[in-house]
Amino acid sequence: MSFIQEELTDQPNCWLHVADLATAADTLPAPGEEVAVVGCGTSWFMAQSYAALRESGGHGRTDAFAASQFPAGRSYDRVIALTRSGTTTEVLELLRRLRGRAVTTAITAADTTPVVRAADHTLALPFVDERSVVQTRFATTALALLRAHLGEDLTRVVEDARTALAAPLDPTVVAAEQFTFLGSGWTCGIAEEAALKMREATGSWTESYPAMEYRHGPISIAAPGRVVWVFGPVPDGLAEDIRRTGAALVHSGLDPLADLVRVQRLAVEIAAVRGLDPDRPRNLTRSVVLT
Secondary structure (H helix, E strand, O other): OOHHHHHHHOHHHHHHHHHHHHHHOOOOOOOOOOEEEEEOOHHHHHHHHHHHHHHHOOOOOEEEEEHHHOOOOOOOOEEEEEEOOOOOHHHHHHHHHHOOOOEEEEEEOOOOOOHHHHOOEEEEOHHHOOOOOOOOHHHHHHHHHHHHHOOOOOHHHHHHHHHHHHOOOOHHHHOOOEEEEEEOOOHHHHHHHHHHHHHHHHOOEEEEEEHHHOOOOHHHHOOOOEEEEEOOOOOOOHHHHHHHHOOEEEOOOOOHHHHHHHHHHHHHHHHHHOOOOOOOOOOOOOOOOOO
16 A cells, blocks of 8 residues: 555544644634635645635635745735645745744644744644655645634534545546546635646646636537546536536535545556556655755
């Protein structure tokens, strides 16, 4: 079993664990605070999902940025940094620049890394650290924690994740040549992450878009042997439009975070079929540390 396969299987237990932690997390945003959430790669996509959930839930203005793209001069009450390794250069440099300008909280998998010194507060989740270069359980558990802190009950999310782990994968989806992932609202970040997971672990041609944008050009690549995977509700008429192209539409009634687990499993399966190591994708390292 690869590291990533072992780690993604553990996600329901991890989400249950942080559901209890969230109620005592006084380093997370209070209602009404203006908040920015930053990260790189997978962490940035989880930041997008949380920002959309928090703001749409009426908890306060919430923006998400890649750490390298944080807007100079913009002020926030709190900045949350998601960083599995705690060593990513762009995140550390941003936290140092924000010292004294905003309260900063780092959510990380290790409490002995440089991010502890760079941030005002640290929320460490060492039980979700990973050996695989490709992230799964750290990212999803961080988002589960943040969802629970917003007052969500994760019971159904966890049950859906167990379903996603047990359900067989469709052989026609495993054999597909191209994948497009679509989301709406908070699930746009989930769609971005799904596409990244497939690129990293399998080298697949993947794309991601807001669902309502798909008909504005991207649908032109849909064809037999290709997949369109939708997280959350399918906009009216889109299913019919996709079927007319001959592409396969994949959609479930699972919570979108749990449905992401199915994509993680799919990535592992396709990597195996192609003889690739999903733990160590080419050209990637566990953390980007610039000198």
